[in-house]
Each structure stands twice: as C-alpha cells, then as structure tokens.
C-alpha cells in the first residue's frame with residue numbers, strides 16, 4: 001500500500017483560519033489527530049494526513065516534495081523559489097483561493113517628496129552613496145523579490161538589511177532608509193509614515209493551493225486528490241448558481257430558452273416540470289422571465305454542491321506531476 005496524501009496547511013498567522021474554513025466549506029473538515037498537535041486528518045478520508053506548518057515552511061516542504069499539496073501565499077512561493085524555470089519545475093499552482101490578498105511593495109518615507117517612482121529612487125541611491133559614503137539600506141524579508149525588482153530598474157547602489165519582523169519600523173528606527181514588505185489595507189505603512197513608490201508593486205499575492213511536482217504521487221494519491229478537488233469545485237460551482245424550480249405547460253421549450261438566455265443549465269424539463277441552474281447574479285431576471293411566460297410559483301434554492309463530470313483542476317494537476 002502507498003503512503004497517505006499529505007497536505008500542508010498553515011497552523012498560525014494570517015492564512016490559518018481561512019485555510020481551515022476553505023476545506024470545511026468543501027465538506028472536508030479537519031479533525032485533530034490524537035495528541036500530535038502538528039498533524040490532523042480530514043473526516044472520512046483515511047488516506048489523507050494534514051501537516052500543520054507555518055506558511056513559509058509550507059513552500060519549502062512543497063518545493064522539496066516532502067508533502068503533496070500545500071496552502072501558502074504566492075509571495076512566499078516567489079521568494080522561496082525565485083528562479084522562474086525552477087519554480088515551474090517544482091511547484092504547480094492548482095488554484096488561487098480568494099483570501100490572503102497582499103501586495104509586496106517598495107515603500108519610502110512620506111517625507112521623500114522627490115521620490116515618486118523607481119527611477120527617482122535610482123537617482124537618490126546614487127547621490128546617497130556619493131554624499132554619505134555608504135549605501136542606501138533596504139529592510140526586507142523578501143530578499144530575492146527586492147533584488148530582482150531593483151535590478152529590473154537599474155538600481156545598484158543599495159544594500160539589503162534582512163528584517164524578520166516589524167519591517168515598517170526600520171526607517172524610523174534608523175536601521176534602513178526604505179523597505180520592501182507586504183501590505184493589504186495600507187494602515188501599517190501609513191502608521192509608519194511610509195508611501196508606496198508608484199511602480200513599486202513587485203507582486204500581487206493571494207493564498208494558493210499548490211502541488212509538489214517532485215513528490216511521490218501514487219495512483220491512490222492521485223485518486224484521493226481528485227476526490228478532494230471534486231468537492232472543492234462542487235462547492236465553488238454551488239456558490240455561483242441558484243436552482244430555480246417551477247411548472248410551465250411548455251417546460252421543455254422554456255427550459256431550453258431560459259438556459260440560453262441566462263447562461264444556465266436545464267436539469268429537468270419534462271412535462272410541466274422545470275428545474276434550472278441559473279448564474280446567481282441573474283437569478284431574479286430569470287424569475288421575471290419565467291413569470292412573463294406564465295409561471296405561477298417559482299422557487300429559488302441555494303445549492304450546497306454541484307458535481308460535474310469533468311474536473312479540470314485534477315486533470316491539470318495529474319499532467320503536472322506525471
């Protein structure tokens with residue numbers, strides 16, 4: 001028998017709650033695995049093991065092929081495996097998850113009124129060195145992302161000061177002149193009197209489900225991952241549709257026309273019975289249209305899951321790890 005499918009999920013920090021909620025929504029709730037706090041299981045799936053790690057450790061585990069799947073931020077994926085060809089070879093992006101949005105940005109003191117774009121920063125960096133006899137210092141934990149962006153803008157007169165926390169405080173503390181860090185609402189930057197440089201957005205990040213191309217994927221692991229992705233997709237599809245039920249004398253004809261008009265699907269259109277799946281955002285247009293055709297009672301339901309025969313996420317993943 002092959003080993004379990006291992007999924008690494010953030011155990012702390014910004015992504016933890018959302019990651020657990022994401023699996024729970026798909027009907028895949030975590031249950032604690034006895035006394036081993038850093039391990040959990042998914043209820044009902046015996047051949048899955050959840051490894052609870054920090055978001056940054058997860059990228060390393062995925063890149064090394066020690067886990068099959070992981071949830072982590074795109075910023076960490078790019079920072080941990082900066083070289084594009086290598087990243088492509090090691091990590092398959094299964095799906096963006098719609099949470100954990102954060103931009104990696106270059107930010108300078110608001111008081112630097114002459115610095116608006118990266119080009120201004122290049123001028124300042126050069127002058128700074130001539131004037132102070134030392135390099136401009138950039139505080140960051142995104143060392144590779146910062147270097148690549150500075151390179152791309154032809155900035156060479158600077159030095160990176162590695163920061164492991166409270167990076168935004170570095171300029172005021174005098175340990176660096178500017179920073180590269182993530183921001184979401186901008187409030188931490190504002191509180192520290194920093195502003196984003198115009199072309200200083202290095203990466204727009206979001207939490208992703210990622211797969212390890214270098215892990216050992218047994219046929220059983222692939223089947224399990226397909227079952228998991230089936231449920232994830234079914235939940236996402238369900239959120240996007242409403243089920244509309246009614247009776248009409250010409251249900252078959254009305255079903256065809258409604259499906260075409262609203263971009264939906266007629267699930268049942270026989271005799272006088274009509275069951276439609278309609279995009280959620282168009283559901284009331286669809287109801288009005290059915291009433292216009294003579295429908296009396298029209299009932300609208302939210303679906304819990306909508307399973308379809310095809311699973312493009314699982315197909316792409318299988319191809320990526322083949």
Ligand SMILES: Nc1ncnc2c1ncn2[C@@H]1O[C@H](COP(=O)(O)OP(=O)(O)OP(=O)(O)O)[C@@H](O)[C@H]1O
Nearest residue numbers: 012013014015054055056073075076100101102184
């Ligand atoms: N303010 C934020 N809003 C939304 N997502 C964020 C925010 N800050 C960070 N993230 C995302 O969550 C990831 C993990 O950040 P977080 O600060 O939770 O990690 P951490 O637990 O501090 O990790 P470590 O201790 O390894 O640095 C980030 O890399 C980013 O993708």
Ligand SMILES: O=P(O)(O)OC[C@H]1O[C@H](OP(=O)(O)OP(=O)(O)O)[C@H](O)[C@@H]1O
Nearest residue numbers: 014165166182183184185186187188189
């Ligand atoms: O733009 P904002 O909405 O203000 O968010 C940005 C801040 O959030 C993150 O820090 P976090 O609170 O996770 O603390 P940490 O640095 O200890 O990880 C990030 O490192 C920024 O400091």
Ligand SMILES: [Mg+2]
Nearest residue numbers: 013014165182
């Ligand atoms: Mg943080």
